[in-house]
Amino acid sequence: MLQQSGDASLLRRLNSAAILRLLRDAEVLTLSELARGARVSRPTVEAIVEELVSEGWAEECPDEPGDRPRGRPARRFRFRASAGHVVGVSIGHTSVQAMVADLNGAIVAVQAIPISPDVCAADRLAAVGDLVTAVTAQAGLAVHEVAAVGVGTTGVVDGDGRVVKSVVLSDWTGVPLQAELAARLPVPVVVVENDMRLAVIAEHWRGVAQGYDDVVYLYTGTRLGLGLLIGGVPYRGAHAASGEIGKMPTGTWAAFKEVTDYAMSVEPGELRSPMESARFAIERARQGDAEASDAVRAFGVGLGESLITIVNPLDPELVVIGGSLSPAGDLLVGPVKEVFDEICLYPPLVVASELGSESITLGAVRLALNHIDKALFS
Known part of the structure; x- marks a missing residue:
């Protein structure tokens, strides 16, 4: 009985x-x-x-x-x-962003704060805790009312949510991020994942990659990163290092040379990072500057050529250009597509992300929702 x-x-x-x-x-x-x-x-x-x-x-x-x-x-x-809410957090090179969403994924609050890449791990962890408290208050909630917190961070993240290696943030390698945040935040569960895997999850969930199961996602921001979706599943790699490009032999991708040279020629006294130079050239190209247009086109061709060694063997359906340069749209998509059309046996579709720099935080929301879904529906 x-x-x-x-x-x-x-x-x-x-x-x-x-x-x-x-x-x-x-x-x-x-x-x-x-x-x-x-x-x-x-x-x-x-x-x-x-x-x-x-x-x-x-x-x-x-x-x-x-x-x-x-x-x-x-x-x-x-x-x-x-009936419940989750928080998604992205820990980036120069900022931390957090979103609160209901159980359908509707975003009800968003906040972001700048943070130096050189701050110590303890201060960065404290900033994340303070931001989660602030954004939940903005949503009319207390932190303990949140069902789960999903976190995306730069660096190699193992299955226990520990940052095994980080070449972008100082004092971040070895941080047991999941355990640290679980101890600081009075929530039932904290889950942590690499930011590039979360970005491609977000595109598959809410972005331009909906309906595609084999996707290469190129993140453009203060750094470059890759997210790979294979058979509808984010690819982690043998050491969970998929998505981390790491340091390039020359310090940055050769694709940035043309936009960097252009920015220096226009304003020689202005020091810009390669990504800032790209944004500067794109803005000038939008304004009709022919030299800027040529530099941006060369930049797009360089990105396409750099991606060929990934795109050809993986044979994806879609390549997404995301991050802070995604608003460039066809200025970058066109040249990248031309390279693929010329070289690839089966050229993938190339599109610019519409989620922009929020893709990682949205992916962290989806990560938290996935955990809740398992509890509700299994």
Whole structure:
């Protein structure tokens, strides 16, 4: 009898998870539609839905004026996305950003703070904790009300959320990031992942890579990074180092030479990083400067040639240019595509990201939601 009771309890939990998932995936469903979708009896559905409503996971929809049919209207229900919230955090080279989202992924609060790449690990961790507290307060929540925090960081991140190696941030190598933040934040769970893998997850979830399972994502910012999606799964690599380009032999990609030379020729006394030079040239090209246009085109060709050794053997469907240079759009997409069309056996589609520099934080939100989904629907 005890075993039978256990089986009944398990079946009830499975049915509850199935019904909750149906509500999550649809805007509104009636009891009859839930019964058909979950393949259980209507009385079972009714009992489970009442339980979900009492626990706050579902809510009954009010009748819409003018739409009421004759007779007793069918009761309609929907998933209550505000039943829980998650926080996504991106720890970058010069800033930290955080977003609060409900269980449907709707963003309800965003904050970012600048931070020096040279600050010590303790100060960076404190800044992350303070930012999470601030952004949750902006959303009208206390930190302990958050269901999960997802974190994206530059560097090689192992399965325990430890930064094994970082060539971008000082004093970051060896930091047990997941454990440190779990100790500082009163939340049930903290999950940590490499930022480039989160960026490509975000593009697959909410960006231009929706519907594509084999994707190469090029991040352009204060540094360059790569995210690889293979068969719909972010590729980690043998040492979880996928996405980290590391230091180039010349200090930066040769593709930046033309835009750097252009910026120096226009304003010789202005010292700019390679990425700042690229932004400067792109802005001038938008204004109609022919020399800037030539420099940006050469930059795009250089990016395409640099990506060939990745694109040719991987044979992706899509290449996404993301990060802070993604607003350049066709100024970069066109030259990169021309290189692929000339060299690749099967040239992939090339597009600019519409998520820009927020892709990592959105990916961290999705990381946290994935953890919650496992608890709700498994």
